[in-house]
Amino acid sequence: MSETEQYDVAIIGAGPAGLAAAHQLHDAGKKVVIIEKYLWGGTCPNYGCDPKKILLGAVEAKEYADFLTGTGIDGKVTINWTDLMARKNQYTDGISQGTEQSLVTSGVDHLAGKATFIDEHTAVVSQDNQVAVHVTATDWIVAVGQRPAELTFPGVELTIDSEQFLSLPSLPDEVVIIGGGFVAIEFATIAAAAGANVTLLVHSDQLLRSFDDEMVDSLMDQLDDRGIHMYFDTEVTELKAVDDQFEATLSFGNTLTAGVVVRAVGRVGNHDTLALDQAQVQFRDEGILVDRYLRTSNAHIYAVGDVAYSPVPKITPVASYEAHHVVQEILGTSHPITYPAMPVVVYGTPKLAKVGVQTGTAAQNGYTVKDIDMTSWYTAYRQGEPASRIRVAIDQAGRLVGATVMSSHADELINYLTTAINQGLTQETVTQQLFAYPSVASDLSYFF
Numbered sequence: 001m002s003e004t005e006q007y008d009v010a011i012i013g014a015g016p017a018g019l020a021a022a023h024q025l026h027d028a029g030k031k032v033v034i035i036e037k038y039l040w041g042g043t044c045p046n047y048g049c050d051p052k053k054i055l056l057g058a059v060e061a062k063e064y065a066d067f068l069t070g071t072g073i074d075g076k077v078t079i080n081w082t083d084l085m086a087r088k089n090q091y092t093d094g095i096s097q098g099t100e101q102s103l104v105t106s107g108v109d110h111l112a113g114k115a116t117f118i119d120e121h122t123a124v125v126s127q128d129n130q131v132a133v134h135v136t137a138t139d140w141i142v143a144v145g146q147r148p149a150e151l152t153f154p155g156v157e158l159t160i161d162s163e164q165f166l167s168l169p170s171l172p173d174e175v176v177i178i179g180g181g182f183v184a185i186e187f188a189t190i191a192a193a194a195g196a197n198v199t200l201l202v203h204s205d206q207l208l209r210s211f212d213d214e215m216v217d218s219l220m221d222q223l224d225d226r227g228i229h230m231y232f233d234t235e236v237t238e239l240k241a242v243d244d245q246f247e248a249t250l251s252f253g254n255t256l257t258a259g260v261v262v263r264a265v266g267r268v269g270n271h272d273t274l275a276l277d278q279a280q281v282q283f284r285d286e287g288i289l290v291d292r293y294l295r296t297s298n299a300h301i302y303a304v305g306d307v308a309y310s311p312v313p314k315i316t317p318v319a320s321y322e323a324h325h326v327v328q329e330i331l332g333t334s335h336p337i338t339y340p341a342m343p344v345v346v347y348g349t350p351k352l353a354k355v356g357v358q359t360g361t362a363a364q365n366g367y368t369v370k371d372i373d374m375t376s377w378y379t380a381y382r383q384g385e386p387a388s389r390i391r392v393a394i395d396q397a398g399r400l401v402g403a404t405v406m407s408s409h410a411d412e413l414i415n416y417l418t419t420a421i422n423q424g425l426t427q428e429t430v431t432q433q434l435f436a437y438p439s440v441a442s443d444l445s446y447f448f
């Protein structure tokens with residue numbers, strides 16, 4: 001074992017959270033090291049948000065062409081999975097090395113290997129066939145993210161997870177996806193647009209539990225129109241390899257045959273890999289327990305991003321935001337974290353996005369809810385979009401407090417609505433702004 005390296009701050013995990021913290025603390029003059037056991041950059045750019053949205057890029061282009069077929073577009077656009085995957089790989093292949101290089105360029109110390117605590121200030125960083133390194137630091141930031149949740153039925157080892165789906169060399173004709181959340185819907189959309197016959201197996205009675213039910217129903221209609229089959233209250237009880245296919249037995253007795261079965265049933269924290277007991281850090285199955293300062297039960301160890309058990313969406317902007325907060329804590333500006341309104345987007349076709357007060361329950365909580373069909377509005381019309389809908393919640397003072405949007409532009413529109421909520425804008429203040437016309441933003445004042 002090598003001699004111990006001593007740092008002001010050591011960060012475990014080089015995803016969006018860990019990297020943001022490392023660069024900011026280094027820039028502030030701290031002696032920092034960041035430790036990563038797999039790919040520099042973490043989930044989002046290597047096997048999450050970014051590769052997913054590259055695949056979605058082709059899906060969107062195909063959809064736009066499909067919508068306008070017969071009204072100015074002739075011929076059918078098809079997705080070439082091999083070429084699309086090559087484009088995705090061209091992007092992701094450079095991420096880890098490029099991210100590591102930016103640490104080198106910035107002068108941030110970094111170590112490849114798996115970190116495990118041996119006491120509250122020290123971790124061992126080990127890598128196959130290499131001498132383990134001891135790292136000691138005054139403060140630690142744990143930013144180790146999550147991994148796909150497992151299932152336990154016989155044959156589950158024949159399923160693939162989200163990372164494997166995002167690198168599938170060829171797309172089978174039949175795709176089965178277990179789950180009804182973000183990953184399941186996004187992958188179903190991509191696979192269906194690329195020509196596969198897609199079935200979602202949902203173990204509860206609903207998709208996307210945290211969203212406004214009515215908007216989820218609208219999204220389901222759209223998924224249905226795109227040929228995606230959905231079975232609810234259904235589980236896989238067994239999976240077998242039969243010839244070059246897989247045969248899934250379902251809880252109600254039927255069988256389904258598919259070329260690939262994707263597991264998309266949530267994510268679990270990587271905190272169980274860290275020997276946290278050695279550092280007196282408490283955790284539960286859902287993640288590491290943190291207080292309002294993002295401190296763990298050991299005041300010198302913070303947890304941020306997906307692995308922190310905090311009541312916020314587990315998404316990239318939140319991970320970076322929490323990292324920034326902890327940096328301020330370590331630099332001496334101590335205050336409890338508060339979160340602005342946080343937009344989340346399900347990147348299907350169409351996209352479903354929400355922010356702020358849940359619009360499904362807003363009326364019973366005293367807000368005015370407006371439900372607007374935007375299908376005939378200019379933006380949807382000019383693109384021939386078959387369905388576009390928004391529900392907004394407005395408070396007594398006329399301020400927007402929540403929104404759910406289903407549209408091909410929901411990812412952009414939700415950002416404007418987030419700004420409106422965070423700034424406490426009313427219709428009057430929005431009409432004082434000038435927006436380019438015609439554009440998504442130019443409709444903003446009609447939502448109040």
Ligand SMILES: Cc1cc2nc3c(=O)[nH]c(=O)nc-3n(C[C@H](O)[C@H](O)[C@H](O)COP(=O)(O)OP(=O)(O)OC[C@H]3O[C@@H](n4cnc5c(N)ncnc54)[C@H](O)[C@@H]3O)c2cc1C
Binds near residue numbers: 012014
């Ligand atoms: C398929 C998919 C699509 C997604 N799409 C979106 C999206 O569109 N928008 C969005 O905002 N979010 C999306 N997310 C979520 C987003 O990727 C995460 O919220 C984000 O990456 C969390 O950042 P993090 O830094 O907390 O963790 P991560 O990015 O997971 O990084 C944690 C890092 O820690 C490393 N690590 C773990 N254990 C150890 C250890 N013991 N020692 C050393 N290193 C360790 C891991 O290898 C990893 O690199 C998606 C996630 C998935 C899976």
Ligand SMILES: NC(=O)c1ccc[n+]([C@@H]2O[C@H](COP(=O)([O-])OP(=O)(O)OC[C@H]3O[C@@H](n4cnc5c(N)ncnc54)[C@H](O)[C@@H]3O)[C@@H](O)[C@H]2O)c1
Binds near residue numbers: 181182183202204346
């Ligand atoms: N666009 C985005 O921001 C984005 C995209 C993908 C993933 N993510 C992040 O990754 C997380 C994980 O995504 P996800 O779709 O895997 O999880 P999720 O929590 O969104 O959905 C999990 C799904 O699995 C089902 N499920 C749970 N246990 C099951 C079981 N035992 N058997 C069968 N089904 C079961 C649930 O009913 C649910 O439908 C998201 O919650 C989000 O934080 C974000």
